[in-house]
Amino acid sequence: MHSNEANPNTLRYVNARDDAGLRVLAKATLSTLEQRQQTLSGYLAQTEKEELKVSERVKKLWKEKLDALNVVLVVISDAEKAESELDEKARANRTAFFKTAKQAWETNLGGKLLELSKEMVGPYTLGNHDDLFLCNKQLTFYPGDQFSIADLHLAGWLTRVAHLCGGEAIDDGKTIVKKIEEHVGGGLKIPRDFLTRREDAKAEKESKLGAFWDAIRDRPSWRKIYGEGLY
Numbered sequence: 001m002h003s004n005e006a007n008p009n010t011l012r013y014v015n016a017r018d019d020a021g022l023r024v025l026a027k028a029t030l031s032t033l034e035q036r037q038q039t040l041s042g043y044l045a046q047t048e049k050e051e052l053k054v055s056e057r058v059k060k061l062w063k064e065k066l067d068a069l070n071v072v073l074v075v076i077s078d079a080e081k082a083e084s085e086l087d088e089k090a091r092a093n094r095t096a097f098f099k100t101a102k103q104a105w106e107t108n109l110g111g112k113l114l115e116l117s118k119e120m121v122g123p124y125t126l127g128n129h130d131d132l133f134l135c136n137k138q139l140t141f142y143p144g145d146q147f148s149i150a151d152l153h154l155a156g157w158l159t160r161v162a163h164l165c166g167g168e169a170i171d172d173g174k175t176i177v178k179k180i181e182e183h184v185g186g187g188l189k190i191p192r193d194f195l196t197r198r199e200d201a202k203a204e205k206e207s208k209l210g211a212f213w214d215a216i217r218d219r220p221s222w223r224k225i226y227g228e229g230l231y
Contacts, residue, residue, distance in 0.1 A: 001112075001116070001153055001154060001157045002153075003112060005104075005108035005109065005111070005112050006108070006109055006112040006157070006161075008157065008160035008161055008164060010104065011104060011105065011109060011161070011164055012029070012164060013025075013029060013033070013072050014072070014097070014100055014101040014104045014105070015101070015105075015164055016097075016098070016101055017098050017101045017102055017105070017185075018098070019079075019082070019083065022075070022076070022079045022094070022097075023079045023080060025076065025079070026076045026077075026079035026080070029076065030073075030076055030077065030079075033069060033072065033073050033076065034073070036069055037066065037069055037070065037073060040062050040065055040066040040069065041066065043062055044059065044062055044063065044066065047059055071093075072097070074090075074093050075093050075094050075097040078090055078094070102186075105183070105184050105185065105186075106184060106185050106186030106188070107186065109161075109184055110184050110185075110186050110188045113180070113184070113188065113190060113209070114188075114190070114191075116209070117190050117191055117193075117207065117208055117209060118191075120208040120209070120212070121208075123151075123208070123211045123212045123214070123215035123216075124147055124148065124151050124212075124215065147219070151212075151216070154212065155212075155216045155222060158209065158212065158213065158216075159216075159222075159226060159230055160230075160231075161180065162176050162179070162180060162213070162230060163230035163231060164183070165179045165180045165182075165183035165184070166179050166183060167179050167180070167230060168229075168230065169217070169223075169226050169227055169228070169229060169230055171213075172210075172213070172214055172217075173206065173207070173209070173210030173211055173212070173213040173214040174206060174210050176209075176210065176213045177190055177206075177207050177209055177210040177213070180209075190207045190209060190210075191207060191208075192205040192206055192207050193205065193207075193208070194206050194207060194208045194210075194211050
């Protein structure tokens with residue numbers, strides 16, 4: 001969850017892999033990116049004039065962030081232009097952006113989602129939940145029903161990823177996982193290796209991420225924060 005590859009802050013600004021997606025992304029992020037650019041440029045200018053004193057390490061960090069921001073802004077600023085309207089350099093920048101976005105979503109995030117699914121017990125970390133169980137070969141494992149600090153981190157992360165993938169607060173776990181798979185692309189298929197024992201005693205396979213989503217969205221704290229819309 002906390003790896004660079006799975007960082008929702010990074011994914012948000014490369015959440016477009018075609019011209020139509022780029023236009024949507026520009027409307028959502030251009031103003032914010034321009035404000036950040038102005039802020040970072042202002043800080044660096046102040047350090048050059050010695051109006052603001054910070055360590056060389058901080059200046060280096062600001063410079064790196066500004067350079068990375070400028071690369072994205074160059075592409076997003078031209079989002080309303082058709083490819084035929086771009087000069088050679090701008091077309092190359094857009095192509096490179098889409099390549100980076102494809103890597104970030106299909107390869108990086110897709111891989112991390114599979115890793116997460118494999119490592120999860122689900123839906124929560126602690127305690128036992130008699131109605132939910134995971135079968136592995138000949139063994140049955142009963143996952144937790146007690147919300148822990150690990151689940152708190154996962155809840156926030158998954159909600160942000162779901163939002164970037166077009167998920168809504170009213171969506172159930174199956175719908176959210178399907179939207180994530182379709183948005184991430186690259187043939188991603190999150191394993192349906194989790195069994196839910198229903199009232200009719202039948203066991204239905206679903207993903208652990210889907211089961212987790214259904215568990216957290218019923219919590220009053222989650223509904224208070226995200227009930228009116230994900231962000």
